Amino acid sequence: MNNQTKCLEAEEIDITCSPSFYKKVNLNFWESLHSIWEKFVRQLLADPNELQVTQKVDRHGNIYWQAYDPVTGKSFASGSEVDVSMWIEQLYRY
Template sequence: MANQNLGNNYLGKVKDCFSIITLLHENLYFWQKIKGKMGGLFHSLLDIFTYCNEPRISRKISRYGDIYFEVYDPVSNQNMNFGSEQEVKMWLEQKYYH
């Protein structure tokens, strides 16, 4: 009986740790989204005051830790995501140098 209570206490503590880690991860993701929205607002204001027709490229990290590149093309008013720097370079060469 004592071993079962000890096991239940251990499992309860493990569950509590996972709950805390999950909560911290969700809070981190929330603040990253806020930061991204504020960055987007800043870029929008910057666009209003200084129009530039060159693409804007941002290196991003997904909530799963994967790196990707977000490209905004003001000429076509499109946002695109690429999985690697090489893909961005290929798109730039195709779009602007051919």
């Protein structure tokens, strides 16, 4: 073993002091707040009996569509917009 081996001390970097860090955190905060506000207003103004169709993303990153009819209590989900459209048409056909 060599006694002349020196260990270098880790250099500490305080990322919280960088202006770009604050910009990113601040931007993410305001984007999140804006998104919450939009959802709140949309929910507040929505007709409770209106058909609801939303695009969602599952935990694997796959995009799918979900439709819900509060009048009948029926719902349908599919990865295809066309399938959801056909379900809606069938729902209101009768």
